[in-house]
Amino acid sequence: MLDEALLKLVEQRVRARSQGARTRTMTIDIDGVPLQAHGQQPGSAFNGHTGQRQHDPLFALCAETGDLIGVLLRPGNAGPASQAAAWIPKLVEYLRAHVARQVRVRLDAGFADAATLAALDAHGIGYIARLPRNAALERRFEPHRYRRGRPAKREREWTEAFAYQAGTWERPRRVVMVIRERPGELFRDAFYLVTNIQGSQRFVRRHYQQRGKAEAHFGEYKDVMGESLPCTRRGRATEAQAFARSQALLTLRALAYQLLHVLRDSLERGTGDGWSxxxxxxxxxxxxxxxxxxxxxxxxxxxxxxxxxxxxxxxxxxxxxxxxx
Structure with a gap:
């Protein structure tokens, strides 16, 4: 019920902007947002990457409006893409039916695993995901690594697309390599995006680079709503019951964040000023x-x-x- 309430609030927001109809396109950003645990809360665990005991929930955010679409509590030692292959298609199914005719997904490097990409392909969901560096991709970049001629007066970016199949993938996929050249630097840099979207290489690059807005919203959530979940294990609750309570509490906080965001958006439009x-x-x-x-x-x-x-x-x-x- 809480998950549906959050989706309904987002649906009302988006439809209010488009005179009651579904919007044409929507992009959702998916990422894990570590929440530090102060105690032995069920589901919390020590994470060697962050060096703290934590929960590691998944967050889904609407890129166009900043609305929080969904949250999924996960153990603190869960892998970056754990449960994403089942959770993302459920969100997109609801959004397609009630909010937007076309839904795209943007993903960080931890979500470019075989299971998640295969699930998105199977449900016809367009995605752009960053790939972690590896030797095979670096060999593709090697001919572009060294600057030729005089240094550029300003930063330049260009792209090159090719088919690539990681060792765990079941088939090759389209990869867009984004090459960067900065003034005063001899070596160029690059990052890699895997996508099933048929748009131009320039669209893929620019669309992914707009993901920084989502990172700002995730940081704002932690700043205002807190970086931890209080312990919910009271009475004779089992581990599963206590974890379910924590999930409910996390969703209630997501609803609180979303209501604040609704007020913030209305106040910005009413006053013409920016509001945190x-x-x-x-x-x-x-x-x-x-x-x-x-x-x-x-x-x-x-x-x-x-x-x-x-x-x-x-x-x-x-x-x-x-x-x-």
Whole structure:
């Protein structure tokens, strides 16, 4: 129910922007967001990569609007792509039916494993995923490694596409190599993107490089909602029951983040200023109020400092998000 509530909130947001219809395209960014564990919470484990005891949930974010689409709690020592092959298609199925006619997925290097890519191919989901470096890819890059002629006056990027099959993949896939040349450097650099999208190499490169916005939103979630989950093992709960409680708590926090994001977006459109979630919480939501009852009416009196912000919110929210009938 909590997962569906989060999806419904995103659906309402996107449809409100497109006059009630599904939008044409949507890109979702998938990544693991480590949450440090302070104690022995069920499912938490020491992770050698981050050097801490943690949970390692998966987050899905709408790239176009910044909406949080879904969260999946995983043990702290889970592999980067653990459970992604089953979870991502379920999200995309709902989004295709209710939110967008076409859904693409952007993935970090840890998700370019055989199981995840095969699942996305099987469900007809377009994806762009970064590939970790390896010897075979570096041999492809070798002819481009050294700069020729005079150094460039500004940074340059270009691409080269080729078919490539990793050792665990069942078939070759299209890989776009992005080559970078920076002023004053003798050696060029490169990174590699695997994709099943038929767009141009330039589109693949630029579309993936917009992923930085998602990283900022994930960091903002940790800043505002906290970097850990409190212990939920009370009473005679089994490991599975306690882990399910932690999943429910994580989804409740995702809903809280999404509601803050809705308010932030409405306030930005109403005031014309940029707002962080922390500023929204401190300057708008944490406002002193006084409630008076008079003549069968309740009067909420806001402090002057936040009154103009609330006025902008209350003018916009009922129009964009009308109350259900």
């Amino acid at each position: 979630l922390r500023r929204l919480r401190e300057q708008v939501l944490k406002s002193a109020v006084r409630v008076q009852r008079h003549a069968r009416r309740l009067h909420v009196i806001l402090e002057r400092r936040a009154a103009s912000h609330w006025r902008a919110l209350l003018r916009r929210l009922p129009r964009v998000y009308p109350a259900p009938g």
